[in-house]
Amino acid sequence: MKEKRNNRVSSFDVARLAGVSQSAVSRCYTPGASISEKSRAKVLKAAKELNYSPNIIARSLVQKTTRIIGVVMNRYASPFYSRVLGEFTRKIQEKGHNILLMNIHNEQGVDDILSTALQYQVDGLVITSATLSSTVVESCLQTQTPVVLFNRYSMHNEVSAVYCDGSDGGRKAAELLLPRHRRFACIKGEEGSSTSRDRSQGFIQAIEENGIRDYLCERGDFTYDSGYAAAERLLDRKDRPDAIFCVSDLMALGTMDAARHKFNLKIPEDLSVIGFDDIDMASWSSYDLTTLRQPLITMVDAAISQLFRSIENLDEGTLVRKLKTDLITRTSTRHSP
Missing domain, CATH: 1.10.260.40 (lambda repressor-like DNA-binding domains)
Structure with a gap:
């Protein structure tokens, strides 16, 4: 043969x-x-x-360089993170590197995924949808692999992070709604999500500071369907809310459709809805959603800049950069002029 x-x-x-x-x-x-x-x-x-x-x-x-940057995320199909992925891919390729996309399905798989990424000897890691354990942080330090967290932060001081001030965004949502509403609700994301925690805590703290203790909370998973289902549970109550803050735009869109199509409520006359992210669909005329806009391009630029400074040994320190959101008011809310 x-x-x-x-x-x-x-x-x-x-x-x-x-x-x-x-x-x-x-x-x-x-x-x-x-x-x-x-x-x-x-x-x-x-x-x-x-x-x-x-x-x-x-x-x-x-x-001794692969010219590969690992990007770890678990919601790349969402409109916000698909834009994030597109921006990271473009910026990384402009730097002469290629991207290795690694998808995680739950928090339990994070350590395994990151260990695999390190086995590929990537030049750096961008982590968008995960919490780092101390074990993984130690592995990255030992292999001298630069890591930047995107849209989240870590309690480990050795890890750089670029994220939005979710608590401030939640507070802005509450301050817009407080003057013209009485019954408040919040649709959170998954338990354990730092972005959901910060956004919902900012909202709840603001309404509590204004003497409101009787409010409702439901959980979703940042998707349209989970927002629809959470809104069904809230709006089926006798004491249903007249204002709902959702920690993501997709859940807010699901909330609006449940309110209009299942409960025949008018928005914003019967119910005000606020989202978070300002995805493209938020500005569609069928939704015209009031939302908190994250400065996506600025966030990506800052993350890429810090990552490559670390790769090129131009910056031995870590950067933790917290950016503010912009409140985008549209017709899904009743608010003072």
Whole structure:
């Protein structure tokens, strides 16, 4: 039986056809490496004739850099995080790196996923939807893998983070609703979610400071369907609320549809609804949702800047940057002019 031959073109083949050294071929494909224009032209011409593509894996072993950034998230199908992923991908590629997307399904799988990412020897990690254990933090420190948390923060001081002040956003929602409403409710996210906790706590603290102790809370999971179901439970009560704050826009959209289509309520005359994120659908005329806008582009830019400063050893410290939200008032709420 004939042995299969590996017909993959190597840098040696390109060097021989171009009449240059093998190291010249390597320098041609290494950003910033020194090579004359004449030699570069010869290498590229030979590479085109041979359909040669450089072996990135082999090069990474020599250069001790994979030029891969791991991005860990568990809600990439949501409108907000799909935009986040698109922005991170664009920015990372502009830096000459590639992205390794790793999806987690629950908090219990976080350590395993991050351990796998470290086995790929990624140059850095962006974590958007997970809580870091002390074990994983220690592993990242030992392997000198830079980590930036996006839209969340950690109790570990060694980890950089860029996030929005969810508590302040929840407070802004309450302050808008307080003058013209009496019965308040909040639809939270999953238990254990830091973003849900901060946003709902800010809202609840603000209404309690105004003497309101009788309010309602339900939980969803940041999705449209969970918002719809939570709204059904709230609006089916005799003491149903006349204002609902949802910790995500998708849950707010589900809340609005449940109110209008199942309970025949008018928005905002019978019920005011506020969301969080300002996804594209929030501004659709069928919803026109009042919401808290996160400065997504600024957040991504800050996270990328800090990550690559750490990768390039330009910054040995950590950065924790907390940004403010903007209240975007639309017609889903009754509010003072």
